[in-house]
Amino acid sequence: MTLGDSNQPMDFIRVAVMDDLKAGRYSRVHTRFPPEPNGYLHIGHAKAMCIDFGIAAEFGGQCNLRFDDTNPVKEDVEYVESIQQDIRWLGFDWEDRLYYASDYFERLCEYAVTLITKGKAYVCDLSADDIREYRGTLTEPGKESPYRNRTVEDNLDLFARMRAGEFPDGSRTLRAKIDMASGNINLRDPVMYRIIHATHHRTGDAWCVYPMYDFAHGQSDSIEGITHSLCSLEYEDHRPLYNWYLDALDIDRPRQIEFARLNVSFTVLSKRKLLRLVQGGHVKGWDDPRMPTLSGLRRRGYTPEAIRDFCDRIGVAKKDSMVDIALLEHCLREDLNKRAPRVMGVLKPLRVVIENYPEGRVEEVAAVNNPEDPSAGTRTVPFSRVLYIEQDDFRENPPPKYYRFAPGREVRLRYAYFLKCVGVVKDAQGDVVELTCTYDPATRGGDAPDGRKVKATIHWVSAAHAVPARVRLYDRLFVKEDPDDVDGGQDFLENLNPDSLEVLTGCWVEPSLAESKPGSIYQFERQGYFCLDPDAAKGSLVFNRAVSLKDQWARIERAQRVG
RNA sequence: UGGGGGGUCGGAUAAGGGUAAUCCGGCAGACUUUGGAUCUGCACAUCGAGGUUCGAGUCCUCGCCCCCCAGCCA
Numbered sequence: 001m002t003l004g005d006s007n008q009p010m011d012f013i014r015v016a017v018m019d020d021l022k023a024g025r026y027s028r029v030h031t032r033f034p035p036e037p038n039g040y041l042h043i044g045h046a047k048a049m050c051i052d053f054g055i056a057a058e059f060g061g062q063c064n065l066r067f068d069d070t071n072p073v074k075e076d077v078e079y080v081e082s083i084q085q086d087i088r089w090l091g092f093d094w095e096d097r098l099y100y101a102s103d104y105f106e107r108l109c110e111y112a113v114t115l116i117t118k119g120k121a122y123v124c125d126l127s128a129d130d131i132r133e134y135r136g137t138l139t140e141p142g143k144e145s146p147y148r149n150r151t152v153e154d155n156l157d158l159f160a161r162m163r164a165g166e167f168p169d170g171s172r173t174l175r176a177k178i179d180m181a182s183g184n185i186n187l188r189d190p191v192m193y194r195i196i197h198a199t200h201h202r203t204g205d206a207w208c209v210y211p212m213y214d215f216a217h218g219q220s221d222s223i224e225g226i227t228h229s230l231c232s233l234e235y236e237d238h239r240p241l242y243n244w245y246l247d248a249l250d251i252d253r254p255r256q257i258e259f260a261r262l263n264v265s266f267t268v269l270s271k272r273k274l275l276r277l278v279q280g281g282h283v284k285g286w287d288d289p290r291m292p293t294l295s296g297l298r299r300r301g302y303t304p305e306a307i308r309d310f311c312d313r314i315g316v317a318k319k320d321s322m323v324d325i326a327l328l329e330h331c332l333r334e335d336l337n338k339r340a341p342r343v344m345g346v347l348k349p350l351r352v353v354i355e356n357y358p359e360g361r362v363e364e365v366a367a368v369n370n371p372e373d374p375s376a377g378t379r380t381v382p383f384s385r386v387l388y389i390e391q392d393d394f395r396e397n398p399p400p401k402y403y404r405f406a407p408g409r410e411v412r413l414r415y416a417y418f419l420k421c422v423g424v425v426k427d428a429q430g431d432v433v434e435l436t437c438t439y440d441p442a443t444r445g446g447d448a449p450d451g452r453k454v455k456a457t458i459h460w461v462s463a464a465h466a467v468p469a470r471v472r473l474y475d476r477l478f479v480k481e482d483p484d485d486v487d488g489g490q491d492f493l494e495n496l497n498p499d500s501l502e503v504l505t506g507c508w509v510e511p512s513l514a515e516s517k518p519g520s521i522y523q524f525e526r527q528g529y530f531c532l533d534p535d536a537a538k539g540s541l542v543f544n545r546a547v548s549l550k551d552q553w554a555r556i557e558r559a560q561r562v563g
Numbered sequence: 564u565g566g567g568g569g570g571u572c573g574g575a576u577a578a579g580g581g582u583a584a585u586c587c588g589g590c591a592g593a594c595u596u597u598g599g600a601u602c603u604g605c606a607c608a609u610c611g612a613g614g615u616u617c618g619a620g621u622c623c624u625c626g627c628c629c630c631c632c633a634g635c636c637a
Contacts, residue, residue, distance in 0.1 A: 009577050009585090036637050071636065128635055135633055139565045142633090173635055183566035185633050194635035213637045237567050237632055258568085260630095265574080271637090313586060315576040317569095320630055324574045327587045337600060372600070403598070412596060446596045457596050481574095526597045552598040 011316035013051065013257050017059060017228055020255060026227040029061030033087070033094075034217070034231075036068045037079035037201070039271035040286040040293045041086045043307065043328070044262040050311035051230055051259065053092040064224055065094035069102050070216045072200035080201070082286075086294040091304045097224075101216045102202045104223055108211045109163065111219055111249050112174055112192055116155045120248050121192060122148055123158040124175045131173070134180070135188050141181035142188045148177060162195055165208045169195050174209075178244060186241045190214060218242030221254045229254040232261040233318065262314065263322040266476040267292045268483050268492060282496060283477075289533075289544045290477045290500050300474065301521050301531030301546025306335040322482065329547045336521060336529045336546070341369045341376060344414065344459040345509035345524040345543075347471055349388035351434045351463065354419070357385040362462070365445070367415045381510050383416050386463040388508050389435075393458045396424060396432060401556055403455035405435070412457040414525065418443040459525045466508035469541040471530065473502040513541065521546065 010018070020026045033052040035045065056063035065087065069075050087094070115121035124147045126134060136142030150158070159174055161167065174193035182188055192215040197208045218241075221229045236258045246253045263269060268277075269292055277283050277291070286293050289300035297307065310331040314323050344367075363383045370376035389405070398406040405411050410420040423436030442449050446457070477500050483492040513522070518534040528548035536542045 011576085034637095038637080068637065074636075131635075132633075137565085137633060141565085170635065185566075187566095188633085191635050196635080210635095212635075217637085233568070234631055235637095240567090260569090313575080315586095317576070319569055319575095321575065324587065327575075330587060333599090342597080342599095368596095371597085401598095414596060454596090456598075459597075523597085523599085526599070528599095549597075549599050554598090556598085 012318070013228075013230060013259060013316055014055060014058070016255075016257055017055060020228075021059070026255070028227060029056055029059035030064070030225055030227045031056045031061065031230060032064040032066050032221065032224065032226050033092075034066045034068045034220075035083050036071070036074070036213075037076060037083060038071075038074040039079060039275060040295055041083055042269055042271075042274065042291075042293045043264060043297065043310075044269040044292075045086075046090060046294060046307050047262040047311050047314065048230075048232070049087060049090060049092055050308060051316060055228070055230070061227075062097065063092070063094065064097040064099055064226070066099040066101065066220060066224070068213060068217065068220075069100050069200070069202065070211050070213050072196060072198040072210060075201055077201045082295065086298075089298060089304060090294065090307060099220075099224060100202060101211075101220050102200060104216065104220055105203060105207055105211070107223065108216055108219060109209075111245075112159065112211075112215070113156065115176065115192075115245075115248055116159060116174075117152060118248065119152060119177070121155065121174055121176050122150050123155050123162065124148070124173050124189075125171070126173075128170060131191070135185065136180070138185070144180050145175070145189065148189070159193075162193070163207075163209050165197070167195055169197055171195060176215075176241075176244070178241075184237055184240055186214070186238055187244070190241060214238055214241055215245065218246050218254075219249070219251070222246060222251045225252070226254040229256040231256060231258055233258045233320075234261075258318065259316050260318055260320055263320075264292065264328065265322055265325045265481040266478050266483070267325065268478070273492060276493070277477075280493070282493065289472070289546075290474050299531070299533065300544055301336075301529055302332055303335050303339075303521075306332040309335065325476065332529070332547050333549070336523065338372050339370075340521050340523040340529055342367070342371070342525050343510050343513055343522045344381065344461055345469065345471075345507060345513070345522075345527070345530070346388045346390055346459070346461050346466070347473075347504050347507050347524075347527065348391040349506065349508055350391045350394055350432065352387045352389050352419070352437055352460070353434060354385050354387070354437050354439050355422070356438045359385055361385065362465075363444075365415045379512055381415065381512070382462045382465040383413075384462045384464055387413070387460045388463055388466065389413075389458055389460045393456075394421075394432065394435060399557075399560065401560075402553070404458060405456070410454050412443075412446050412454045413439075413460050414457050415446060416444070416460070417441070417446070418448060418454060459527075461508045461510050463508075465511050467511055467514045467541060469507045469509045469513075469543060471504040471507045471543045471545065472533070473504060473545045475500050475502070507543075509541065509543075516541070523549070 031052045053063045124145045134143045173191045175189045178187045180188045193209045196210050239256050287295035287299050310328050364380040365383050366378050367381050394405040417439040419437050419439050425434035427433045478495045479497045480495045483495045486494050518532050521531045529546040530543040533542040533544050
């Protein structure tokens with residue numbers, strides 16, 4: 001979007017930013033995306049990135065990437081690397097502006113000393129439990145710490161010794177001296193620094209005192225010249241605290257604007273829950289294709305374009321909301337419909353023998369690679385006497401409105417011939433294992449010279465030429481729209497969908513797929529979009545179903561079952 | 564019973580005193596060598612009660628409901 005020539009409605013943040021520019025409160029726009037490197041990025045972060053990077057770009061400004069790495073015990077380089085990869089993959093660029101809160105540790109420490117000197121911070125010897133006790137409750141004010149009125153000299157000395165490593169973890173904290181009776185609990189003498197003797201993934205053992213996020217975030221923004229600090233709703237209560245620090249330090253203040261974080265139906269978007277899914281073995285890792293992580297979506301077959309389109313469509317507001325996962329799926333289908341090459345693949349094969357087709361004969365039929373994109377060209381697919389078709393495409397006793405194959409019925413084999421079912425072969429259990437058919441040589445390519453019509457076109461592969469494959473059919477990870485909707489005492493794991501993964505072996509795909517590369521995405525005609533998984537090895541293809549095609553017949557069947 | 568936010572079709576967003584619109588989903592139909600795509604149509608909404616006004620989703624008052632906050636997490 002370029003501002004001015006668009007009549008698209010602006011969300012409240014863009015309106016606010018534009019007003020700031022017009023009113024001269026800021027002369028430029030500089031935002032930041034501030035992940036903590038303690039987990040993988042998910043679709044909720046994609047929304048935040050689209051806002052942070054997107055708004056900066058629209059207003060001709062810049063967006064920094066800053067890792068909020070103030071807690072060494074939770075963070076790891078594994079995450080700082082995966083996060084950067086995911087941001088780039090999504091299509092955003094921080095150029096040379098990669099920062100870390102840990103870059104500012106020395107400066108933050110100076111800020112702390114400044115506040116001590118001004119009598120606005122003190123070293124407190126209360127234990128964690130005591131601090132909690134003294135904090136009061138939501139409805140009752142807290143009590144002042146007995147250490148609150150130490151002299152500036154004592155505080156300076158004690159804080160220096162905290163930094164020097166003289167005291168064990170948890171024995172003391174540095175606190176801001178604000179208001180123990182504030183209705184806003186964040187203002188009841190919040191902790192600024194805590195003692196943690198741990199190795200930080202970037203600063204190593206240089207520090208044993210680490211700033212709290214609240215003491216680092218606003219100042220980091222200020223140091224970087226951030227004008228608009230866009231974040232989620234839960235930080236609304238923290239804004240007065242950030243402003244208190246910034247004012248007490250007399251440094252630049254960005255404007256913080258909060259928006260509602262993303263929720264998507266049938267999945268969870270909290271790092272804590274995602275971590276439990278991984279550690280509990282409910283999924284196969286952060287990049288399991290069922291995960292809403294960017295790495296999971298990528299492996300599933302989602303494109304950056306589809307994800308960004310989704311983020312554009314969900315809008316930005318302050319209302320708590322739950323977006324229908326069907327919208328995400330729609331965005332993927334829409335993107336892939338334009339771009340994904342079409343191929344034929346049979347997931348649950350049923351053998352077909354064409355009685356009147358000469359044994360040993362092979363024809364190459366021409367197939368369109370993408371009807372939505374003529375420039376994608378055509379390819380050739382081998383056809384012969386023995387084929388596989390989809391089990392679902394045959395019914396011995398077809399229900400009403402079922403147009404596909406059945407005894408005596410004629411259908412079209414896509415790009416090939418009309419085919420008529422003349423016999424059914426069953427095994428000892430009475431299950432259909434093979435169809436005996438005849439083809440009409442005059443219908444090559446799929447049109448009948450006599451003008452007769454068939455109601456259905458089905459896909460197929462030539463048994464002698466097809467390539468074997470495994471296919472993983474993914475479904476929603478949870479059975480409930482809101483996985484947290486559980487009875488007392490239970491948690492979201494109760495709502496896991498036991499059928500979120502179905503592995504199909506014995507699938508057959510057309511030979512053109514033999515050399516495809518992991519990450520390639522195809523439309524298997526009439527079925528859905530499938531992405532070649534990195535697990536694939538030569539001669540052993542593994543496809544992940546990203547999303548199925550819309551299925552009109554499934555809907556009819558469902559209606560028939562109900563009605 | 565403190566403090567901070569929020570309530571518009573089933574879901575998500577618009578409308579900033581003047582026709583409640585758009586997208587997803589649902590339903591129905593057209594078309595179709597993918598029961599895909601595309602196209603057409605239909606249904607469904609301003610939390611409640613007062614008030615101001617020619618006119619209120621929008622302004623005022625009083626309610627109701629929902630979310631967040633009591634980490635030395637972010």
